[in-house]
Amino acid sequence: MAHDEELIRDLEKKANIVRRNIFTIFDASQMGHAGGTMSLVELVTTLYFHHLKIDPQNCDWPERDRVVLSKAHCCEAIYAVLVELGVLPEETLSTYYCYRSPLQGHADRWCTPGIDYSGGSLGQGLSFAAGMALAEKLKVLRQPPSEGIVKFMPRYISRYNPLYRSYCILGDGECHEGQVWEAAMFSAKYKLDNLITIVDYNKFSLDGPTNEVMQIEPFVDKWKAFGWWVAEINGHNLREIADVLDLTSNLYGDGKPKCIIAHTVKGYGVPSWEQAHTHIARGEEITRGVIEGRAKYGHI
Amino acid sequence: MVDEVSLRETYGKTLVELGRQNPDIVVLDADLCPSTMTRYFMEKFPERSFDCGIAEQNMVSIAAGLAASGKIPFASTFAVFAPGRCFDQIRVSVAQARLNVKLVVTHGGLSVGEDGMSHQAIEDLSLICSLPSFTVIIPADAVETAQAVKAAATHQGPCYIRLGRPKLPLVYTGDYQFELGKAVTIRPGTDITVIALGIMVAPALQAAGELATEGIDCRVLNMPTLKPIDEAAIISAAAETGSIVAAEEHLEHGGLGSTVAQVVAKHHPVPMEFVALKDTYAKSGKPAELLERYGLTTKHIAQAVRETIKRKP
Numbered sequence: 263m264a265h266d267e268e269l270i271r272d273l274e275k276k277a278n279i280v281r282r283n284i285f286t287i288f289d290a291s292q293m294g295h296a297g298g299t300m301s302l303v304e305l306v307t308t309l310y311f312h313h314l315k316i317d318p319q320n321c322d323w324p325e326r327d328r329v330v331l332s333k334a335h336c337c338e339a340i341y342a343v344l345v346e347l348g349v350l351p352e353e354t355l356s357t358y359y360c361y362r363s364p365l366q367g368h369a370d371r372w373c374t375p376g377i378d379y380s381g382g383s384l385g386q387g388l389s390f391a392a393g394m395a396l397a398e399k400l401k402v403l404r405q406p407p408s409e410g411i412v413k414f415m416p417r418y419i420s421r422y423n424p425l426y427r428s429y430c431i432l433g434d435g436e437c438h439e440g441q442v443w444e445a446a447m448f449s450a451k452y453k454l455d456n457l458i459t460i461v462d463y464n465k466f467s468l469d470g471p472t473n474e475v476m477q478i479e480p481f482v483d484k485w486k487a488f489g490w491w492v493a494e495i496n497g498h499n500l501r502e503i504a505d506v507l508d509l510t511s512n513l514y515g516d517g518k519p520k521c522i523i524a525h526t527v528k529g530y531g532v533p534s535w536e537q538a539h540t541h542i543a544r545g546e547e548i549t550r551g552v553i554e555g556r557a558k559y560g561h562i
Numbered sequence: 563m564v565d566e567v568s569l570r571e572t573y574g575k576t577l578v579e580l581g582r583q584n585p586d587i588v589v590l591d592a593d594l595c596p597s598t599m600t601r602y603f604m605e606k607f608p609e610r611s612f613d614c615g616i617a618e619q620n621m622v623s624i625a626a627g628l629a630a631s632g633k634i635p636f637a638s639t640f641a642v643f644a645p646g647r648c649f650d651q652i653r654v655s656v657a658q659a660r661l662n663v664k665l666v667v668t669h670g671g672l673s674v675g676e677d678g679m680s681h682q683a684i685e686d687l688s689l690i691c692s693l694p695s696f697t698v699i700i701p702a703d704a705v706e707t708a709q710a711v712k713a714a715a716t717h718q719g720p721c722y723i724r725l726g727r728p729k730l731p732l733v734y735t736g737d738y739q740f741e742l743g744k745a746v747t748i749r750p751g752t753d754i755t756v757i758a759l760g761i762m763v764a765p766a767l768q769a770a771g772e773l774a775t776e777g778i779d780c781r782v783l784n785m786p787t788l789k790p791i792d793e794a795a796i797i798s799a800a801a802e803t804g805s806i807v808a809a810e811e812h813l814e815h816g817g818l819g820s821t822v823a824q825v826v827a828k829h830h831p832v833p834m835e836f837v838a839l840k841d842t843y844a845k846s847g848k849p850a851e852l853l854e855r856y857g858l859t860t861k862h863i864a865q866a867v868r869e870t871i872k873r874k875p
Contacts, residue, residue, distance in 0.1 A: 324632075371630075371659060378630065380659040383650050386623045390655055393627015393635075400588065400610065400633065428627075441651075444620035452612065 265504050269312065273500045276346065277307040281531060282561045283342035283355055285552045287365075288543070290356035295335045296535050296543035296551060297528035298433060301464040301497070302339040305524055308503040309429065309460075310343045313511075318347040321375045327426050328394045330379040332387020333433035333462065337369035340377070349376040385439025388459060391430035392449045392519075395457035398424050424456040424514060431460050435467025438476045443488065446519075450489030453517040458510050459490075461521065462497065464528040466539040485521040497524025531555060566729035567704035570668050573725060574599030576711045577636060581607050587715065590625055590637040592618045598638035598668045619648040622663070626655035629662040634715060637663065641670035641683030641724055645690050656720050657693040663721075664714050665690075670700075670724040671811035672839065672856060673761055678846040683724075684839050688816025690722045691789045697721045697742065698789040700810075702763035703733040706786055709740035717742060724760065726811070728849055731764045733784070743787045745795035751781030754871050755799035755806050756863060759785045759818055762809040762837070769863040780867060788818055793825050800830035805874050807866045809837040811858055833873035835866040 280303050288294045310316070314327045331340055338358065344350045350364065357363035364374045368382035379390055436442065449457050461481075469475045478484070485492045491513060495502040503524070510520040529535025532555040535543065543551055555561075581587045581603055588610045595601040595613060604611040614621035618639050625635040637644070644667050645652050656663045670683045691698055697717060701707040707725060714721040733748065748763070749770050758766035763784050770780040781803050783795060799806055806826060808819035819836040826832060839856050853859050 328631075330627075380654070382658075383654040386619075386651055386655050389620045389623030389651075390627040390630070393624040393629075394631045395627075396612070396624065397628050397631030397633050441617075441619045441623070444614075444617035445623070448614060448617070448620055448624060 265501060269504065270500050273308055273312060273504070276311045277303055277500065278559055279346050280307050280339070280342045281555065281559055283345050284338055285555050285561060286355040287338050287341060287358045288548050289552050291358040292548055293359065293542065293544045294338050294548065295541065296532070296548060297466065297540040298333060298336040298462065298464060299338040300530045300532055300535060301462050301526035301528050302336055302431070303530065304498045304500055304503060305431070305460055305462060305526075306339050306343050308500055308507065310347065312504050313507040314429070315426065318349050318376075321349060325426050328378045328391065328428045330381075330387045330391040330394070330428070330430040331369050332379070332381060332391070332430055333384065333436055334368040334379070334381025334387070337366070340369060341365050341374070344374070344376045347376070350374070384433065384436040385441040388430050388432060388442050388445035389448070391428045391459070392445050392454055392457055395428035395449070395454040396452060398426055398428065398456050399452070399454070401425050427456045427458060427511070429458050429460065431462060433467075434461060434463045434465065434472045434478060435475065437461065437478050438467070446485065446488040446490065449519040454519045455514050455517050457519045458507075459519070459521045461523050462526055463523050464526040466528045466541070468541050482523060485523070489518065490521045491516065491518040492521045492523065494523045494525065497526035498530055531558065565732050567732060568729045569701060569704055569707045569725040570597070570599040570727070572704040572707045573666055573668070573711055574602040576708045577603040578606050580712065580715050581610065584634065584715070586632060586634050588612070588628055588633045588635050590614055590621050590635055592616055592621050592639045592643065594639055597640070598666070600636070600638045618643045619651045622648045622651040622665070623655040625663045626659060626661045630659070635663055636666055638666050638668065640681065641667040641686045642681055645686055646683070649689055652690070653693060657695050660695050661720065662718055664723070665721065666711065666723045666725065668725045669727045671726055671761065672844055672852045672858065673726050673728050673811060673849040675727070675849040675852060676846050679843040682844055684813050684844070685816070686724065687788060687810070687812045687818070691816065691821065695720055696789060697787065699723045699787050700760040701725065701786055702760060702784050703730050705732060705734040705736065705738050706740055709738070710786060713740060713742050726761050728761070730761055733763050733767065740786065743790050743792060745792040746784045746786070747781060748784050749780070749782040751779045752803055753779045754867055755781040755783055755803045756809060756867065757783045757785050757796070757799065757806060757818065757822055758809040759788060761811050762858065762863070765860040766809050766863055768860045769867065772860070772864055773867055778867060778871065785818060788821065791821050791825065793829070796822055796825045797829045800826050800832045805833045805870045807835045807837060807863065807870055809858075809863050812838055814838040814840055833870050835870040837863050837866050
């Protein structure tokens with residue numbers, strides 16, 4: 263499923279726009295989850311601008327793919343995408359964190375169009391995404407009203423495309439939460455092959471290196487042991503991301519939930535944030551990072 | 563002898579009835595389906611039943627995801643585990659997201675009995691009522707349970723229904739009409755009002771009967787919907803009977819008594835007394851022994867009425 267150069271070049275341009283929008287958000291808010299937002303840029307760009315089945319004109323389309331940003335504190339990356347998609351007006355970028363803004367501190371399904379999941383408490387998103395994947399499996403085929411009979415699709419495994427897929431973006435530190443593994447067991451039990459989890463493995467949580475704070479390795483083996491199909495990619499390589507996402511779609515029908523472990527760099531693209539493994543940036547740190555980032559990516 | 567019927571059995575059978583009518587009804591349990599009685603639904607509709615194993619946190623967030631996709635999930639476990647074990651999931655995934663999840667929990671209160679304090683949910687109503695957007699119902703008997711479960715299925719928004727373990731005497735006959743958010747006067751009276759819910763409703767009625775022989779005309783109000791509470795019924799009770807006793811199988815703090823007292827204090831202050839568990843955990847024992855030891859019987863309600871009436875100006 264080789265993707266042509268043109269697609270990758272287009273995605274590069276989109277990633278650059280997403281970064282520009284993120285810098286606008288941070289510039290105005292003077293505070294934000296800089297590290298974990300920057301590590302997501304290529305992942306969410308490829309997801310939204312290449313892979314997902316969505317309609318920016320109709321965010322509530324019942325057949326849209328669902329996205330659960332379980333690490334909801336990095337919603338800046340999604341807001342940046344939603345602006346480029348035209349779901350949100352560009353002016354909203356400078357209103358993040360503000361009272362009356364649709365852009366909440368943590369993503370909220372009632373405040374922001376295009377958001378499927380209200381998060382903020384880590385560890386719950388994968389369960390929620392699994393619930394949405396499960397609902398897709400339960401899609402009801404209604405007979406003509408005259409017969410008045412309701413029939414169900416054959417359970418769990420279908421060779422046909424799903425009505426929609428459910429995507430969950432997890433943080434690596436978030437995988438310290440036990441509920442992630444409860445959801446992993448559940449998804450394997452109910453053969454949720456329409457559920458795709460992307461772990462933004464940026465190697466750092468708030469208190470330090472993720473694996474020193476609490477070891478999650480051997481990470482791939484864990485997911486495999488829980489019955490998942492697993493792939494490891496470079497989470498900043500657009501081609502690898504596009505390839506693996508499309509592969510997960512082709513594997514539909516195998517009865518396995520999919521986990522993409524994306525190796526990323528916290529603060530990616532902004533030297534001072536990369537160096538400091540910045541989690542939340544404020545004041546001087548955010549101003550400096552935005553200047554560095556804008557210079558690097560040629561945003562004026 | 564009045565007929566005693568299991569509320570859990572009624573819940574299980576009502577779920578089957580709902581499942582027949584509406585294909586969007588789905589059921590989740592956390593390895594307790596023979597106890598919560600979701601097993602009836604699970605046997606009848608296996609394709610819409612999901613046993614989550616002993617993982618209540620996951621169960622609640624899964625239910626939220628199902629609700630976000632148009633399903634009407636009923637998730638059941640013991641009252642100690644929801645909200646106790648998964649309060650944050652209920653708060654963030656359900657209440658804040660305002661999703662149409664129905665938590666129907668069983669084995670509420672002291673009447674769990676032998677399993678002891680870890681299994682006696684005496685704080686659940688306080689926890690769940692603290693969450694904006696939740697509707698909280700505690701039925702008094704099997705008739706009310708069936709209707710409350712059906713009302714919850716129709717209501718848009720998060721619901722919590724608390725049932726107990728023991729069979730309870732029927733308070734209502736078949737023609738009873740449960741209305742969400744409405745208290746029911748099950749015995750008229752003018753001297754004092756006993757407001758009760760759940761397993762305390764039948765003892766409250768009995769106490770009122772005994773008090774009548776002493777010349778005390780006691781109104782009994784069943785308050786099946788604890789949240790949103792029927793303020794008008796409470797204000798009328800305060801205004802018309804001049805004193806109130808609240809009776810519940812829960813800690814004194816944060817449940818029915820506290821909520822009624824807030825309404826009374828704000829709108830029509832009158833003397834009040836609280837028949838509830840004082841600030842303590844209980845022990846293992848037979849339900850009747852425990853209710854006696856911790857002050858939750860007909861006798862205790864009657865005594866509270868006598869004391870409260872004395873305080874009327």
